[in-house]
Amino acid sequence: MSTLPADPAAVEELTAQQEALTLDRLTHEDAWALGTLLVELARERALPVAIDIRRGPQQLFHAALPGSSADNDDWIDRKRRVVERYGDSSLLVGTRFRARGKSFDSDSRLDPARYAAHGGSFPLAVRGAGVVGTVTVSGLPQLDDHALAVEALTRFTGRG
Template sequence: MNDEVTLLEADERRLVLDRFGNDDAWELGSLLVSLARARGAAVTVGIRRGRQRLFHCALPGTSPDNDAWIDRKCRVVEHYAESSLLVGARFRAKGRTFESHSRLDPDLYAAHGGAFPLRLRGTGVVGAVAVSGLPQADDHALVVEALERFLEAAAR
């Protein structure tokens, strides 16, 4: 196993929620939008629980392509119950590409960073939070930072 995969797996074990309702989606989504605005990042933010879209915001400078990327990355989270970056890293660690070896339609699935599972303690993955608009590692890092802050605030 390579270092990237190990680090991404550690994030997934660490960033587990005790609950996640509609109000939580608003808080997490608003936090992501605030972080992006503070950095001048043109991103789209999406949060889903199951098949329901709970939060969506497209900042200036984004396009419908960002919506499509969020959909494709979230499908990877739904399929694998892992972040889209981790799924892509696992394929790369084996010397393969997701597009040619996953047997999933690349028009519908993208193992590029930016979608992270909403995992509830004792339940498992119930949804996904995603960002699109930055390089994939930066999309992923923004989501991780927001989840860390969200969990810190919830612990207070």
């Protein structure tokens, strides 16, 4: 994965992906199970990632695996803020901008030191409640961060 999506078909695909991964609930135990699954996947592949799960402003899970750094925590915060602001995955938000021939960094009018529309943060939407939190992965190329979060959510929801 190297080319960033930038077309309306990619926007539709990423939107459908989000809709398919809606949760029935998000408890502390669910966050632990999802986070543990992400850690297991990353360890199996020796991936140098940091993982963060939040419900509202509360951090329910965080792990930093070997090879990750404090910079990954900063990326987590920047990507997570995009999801919190737009209600969509950080990759989808960036893709929407690119599909319109725009740059998120210059055209969103948001501070790029605080917001990054790079793949890796995914909204945790609960049926009947909307987006209630985020799951974020940082440490890989952005498409791979996104793919790891989606893989874990797909397994977690049993929809894969």
